[in-house]
Amino acid sequence: MIFVLRADAMESDLQDLRARLEGLGFVVEQMSAMGRSVLGLSGDLDPTRLESVKQLRAHPAVADIHTTLRSYRLVARSSANESRSVWLGDLEIGGDAVVMMAGPCSVESKPQLFATAEALQKAGVSVLRGGAFKPSTSPYSFQGLGDAGLELLGEARQAFGLKVVTEVMDPRDVEKVSAVADLLQIGTRNMFNYDLLREVGRGTRPVLLKRGFSARIEEWLLAAETVATQGNDQIILCERGIRTFETATRNTLDLAAVPLLHELSRLPVVVDPSQGTGRRDLVAPMSLAALAAGADGLLVEVHPDPVEALKDGVQSLPLSDFLSWQPTFQRVARAVGRTLGPESRVR
Amino acid sequence: MIFVLRADAMESDLQDLRARLEGLGFVVEQMSAMGRSVLGLSGDLDPTRLESVKQLRAHPAVADIHTTLRSYRLVARSSANESRSVWLGDLEIGGDAVVMMAGPCSVESKPQLFATAEALQKAGVSVLRGGAFKPSTSPYSFQGLGDAGLELLGEARQAFGLKVVTEVMDPRDVEKVSAVADLLQIGTRNMFNYDLLREVGRGTRPVLLKRGFSARIEEWLLAAETVATQGNDQIILCERGIRTFETATRNTLDLAAVPLLHELSRLPVVVDPSQGTGRRDLVAPMSLAALAAGADGLLVEVHPDPVEALKDGVQSLPLSDFLSWQPTFQRVARAVGRTLGPESRVR
């Protein structure tokens, strides 16, 4: 850790700073170059101390603090060939096979959910998505079926042998949702909701952590780290677009996050091209792009009849369209050395 | 409500759309101009129906849906001279007097809090701010003193006769925090946390709703509406800067939000220039600017010794600096027809 000192720092402030740092147990060395001085610190530096020492930016002698230590470590990649797999029972996410997760934005009814689940299962999709608790910008729009939706997801899980991913919004619901879901989704609006993160971190269900639509990569990894510090390190990251000035699409899908996270972190990364674009016509091309960028999975909103959708029909792919794209998805996955779906492994 | 139809809409789709709308109980009129057709809808349109009807954007005959109805109504301004006051006991926020809220980022110790509170009280500041539960991007940084911090706030409240505003992050803590705080702060990271919003909406404590750093004005008003739908309409909005591409400041303080919200909403609006800039040297000028823009109050981070601060010292104003700025704050408030309250009311 390097402290760059202010050129106009008073000697008394400098003494005070050194004394504080030494009081914290660091060995402090000073070096000057080009009229500027820096202090180099040696000593133990766990993340908690690091955060505490960083507060000294407020000190009058300090121009800047420089560290290349990562602010996260449990979710960091430690070696180039470290596995990044997370398992949902017998289903691996982060291995050679790319995992397809699909389903409606919201669970609306048993016929809607079951028709979808049946078609997905036949197509070799492994994970059924569907919201029972829906965060809605407007208090007047559909908020999901709640417990009844959760129950339907449980029934579909049984009936079709699919894994289920669904969102949990309230820390008080974690236990209830964990009883049904194979994978707990933290939605984009809750990525900065630290009490919820800690609550799912204390559980044992794997967590799908969506990127906050205004979160920097590092903040996202720190949110994952917050989950991991509580004991649960089965975390999957989901890129779903960020908010920018562009209005032609609902979000700007940041696919560069996929290879970047693969470098920085040991966690698998999936991509949601539905939220990521907000336009049905862009879902398939962005799915292909995500696969080419190295995504470990896709999370896609599909609906038997998007016009009837109670929410986000405008970005839902008709189920039949989704199915017809599978061969192209498969070709692109193979072009980059992956395969699509667990089924594909045995073909 | 106007539905603009696609130029290439098929007649069958058009019939289907009309049937759906009439099925919803609307009287539908059609008008064509410049080769485009629009449907005009008459009938009751409460906000819930509005949200539901908007889902028809997914319909193949629809190019666009146009409404000038506001998506919120409980927090909307209904007339130009409607009062926007919220009361913390006998303290009015939104009246002629501008209300000053100040205190440390975090409650750190009794000496720190009491020294601050005493000085603020002497200077005529009405509301003491201070965090007991702190949301932190890093799980390794200071998370606040928690219950002990809350207790200290309660003691300072008693000792100095100040109102207290402090953040609540977890819906399970609302009752506990309400027992101490005069005003419950919803922090920027939780503006989209709808379960928390509903929980404080079911209570009776006034709510200080900070703008999400990535929230559009309309989303912010809808968050306030979410609180209000639960029964609690004592809501104060707090502009605290938004996230942009600029890196010279921590956030970009959007002061135009102040007069805009005064037009759109009946809620008072206060400004946080500390979070809004992240730089101690900009806090005073941005406080002045906020007052000139019509803010109903300021929320300022002050610390007896920012170098010692456990969190955000870099943006905390030394207590002595803050006090020396009061006459200038007062002059600007008066220049725009306000006073710096509440003492100013009796002068």
Added chain:
Amino acid sequence: MIFVLRADAMESDLQDLRARLEGLGFVVEQMSAMGRSVLGLSGDLDPTRLESVKQLRAHPAVADIHTTLRSYRLVARSSANESRSVWLGDLEIGGDAVVMMAGPCSVESKPQLFATAEALQKAGVSVLRGGAFKPSTSPYSFQGLGDAGLELLGEARQAFGLKVVTEVMDPRDVEKVSAVADLLQIGTRNMFNYDLLREVGRGTRPVLLKRGFSARIEEWLLAAETVATQGNDQIILCERGIRTFETATRNTLDLAAVPLLHELSRLPVVVDPSQGTGRRDLVAPMSLAALAAGADGLLVEVHPDPVEALKDGVQSLPLSDFLSWQPTFQRVARAVGRTLGPESRVR
């Protein structure tokens, strides 16, 4: 075109508005629904009149103006199977074959340029990129070799039979650069420089129009339209990332722009993954993603030895790495029904 009227519009204002619109030659119909009135306009509406009529948003009776007419038409897509090809002599861009454009950020010396050009030519790359005039944020950084760089590009073009793309920044240089370049690049900082756009629009050289890093898709198409209105409609769009709050990458590459532009416009779209990410390690995965998203070409910064680069070495791919990725590029191109490079067509 639909004018939505203010609910509180005075009758005199309404009369005034109708009179103005009728004075402009429109037939005006009025319709009311849900307590709101709209005016529908019939009549000729060329783009110039459209822009003029839009100014009436300032009228006191007008709440909003609604049109689904596109603001551009020369660059719009008129039918689903319209060709989008632009030709650089015998080289087609926008056809089945994806065109690879590569070369150094800046032309630095004859050895650097020729080593690069030779290797690219052998690898079947068709277009050599390289900057002679460089826009630099700092007046103290390398500004390119200028005329000498242009001359070297001309020599390399001759020696290796490659097409050349290079940037023109000043309207006074258009003629000079056109004498050497097969394709004139308008850089991201000049996308809003309308005098430059008009100048290249008056010429005959095809134009590579990079997206302004802060430009919305519609503004980008209007910049292309500005070129086209001057007579030159041989325009290629180049997505190169937009500026967002994310700091882990230099820009956020907006790949959804590729399929979206293919819908909206008849112009080919290429992608620059070097500027788009600013990180050497992300160039190859984002190249693959761009190909999968349907890009008509790639524009990649390569350098024989990036450490020696006078500019942007940090985002330049070593030439050898670039060459080793070609088979993977080819596989992904084929997976989505394209081929790589003109050579590949005859293999």
Added chain:
Amino acid sequence: MIFVLRADAMESDLQDLRARLEGLGFVVEQMSAMGRSVLGLSGDLDPTRLESVKQLRAHPAVADIHTTLRSYRLVARSSANESRSVWLGDLEIGGDAVVMMAGPCSVESKPQLFATAEALQKAGVSVLRGGAFKPSTSPYSFQGLGDAGLELLGEARQAFGLKVVTEVMDPRDVEKVSAVADLLQIGTRNMFNYDLLREVGRGTRPVLLKRGFSARIEEWLLAAETVATQGNDQIILCERGIRTFETATRNTLDLAAVPLLHELSRLPVVVDPSQGTGRRDLVAPMSLAALAAGADGLLVEVHPDPVEALKDGVQSLPLSDFLSWQPTFQRVARAVGRTLGPESRVR
């Protein structure tokens, strides 16, 4: 200048880096702390060398380069009490008196311009603004009257004794516009147009440099530096809002830039609340806020009849409204120790 080395740097790379730096004439010292090594450089470091050395970020041994040297120096503030005045003839900008600049978005006709100029002169406004050459996103909207508009500005300047500020877009027009204008405006779209910046830098007319709507503060200062390197250091900065995700206003006015630029730079800073908000109703409150934040002047779009405006009427303040706000502007200016000039200087 500090080079932080990669923890995994190979010894040979490290030797290579030291050799390169010493070859550049630096004395290099090495220091290690906490398992990381840094190199400190001593030696002459002018801005050109600084930019060149920064390119070594591409070196395999380098993790990061750290400097607190500013990248600009001609426009930097060198001492706390340095004057920041720029003079338009006998009119000081940057002194105690705040300078009001007002006028129509575009020069439309002699009656429009003269009516405006006369009223402004009577109200004590010193500078008339008005566009003759207008940058327009759409090629189909009004582009300004061009030379005829310039001529009208010259006539108004004579007739009313006002200073004139007007935009120049094309480097070929600098001489022509300089013959009429007292102050050359570089518009927001051209802040990154370096050939234009250099051209006005070679002239003698003071320059009003608007912030690019996507420019960081540092880039803006570097644009000013680019002008200054050519000899013309009479530069006024104009904050006019930046592009963000917010859609309720046309731009987000970044008033914190005013005090920040006053710290960093010796240049005066004026604010354009018209472009900065895009809404007529927000212009006056944001003018007040700008004054309170310490702005050295305001640039306001006014129009005798905004409904008739050929461009941007929606954000133009009716002339009569503008005049009626003057006393409040004056009160706020005085509250922060300024006056509303220039008349105020002699009072």
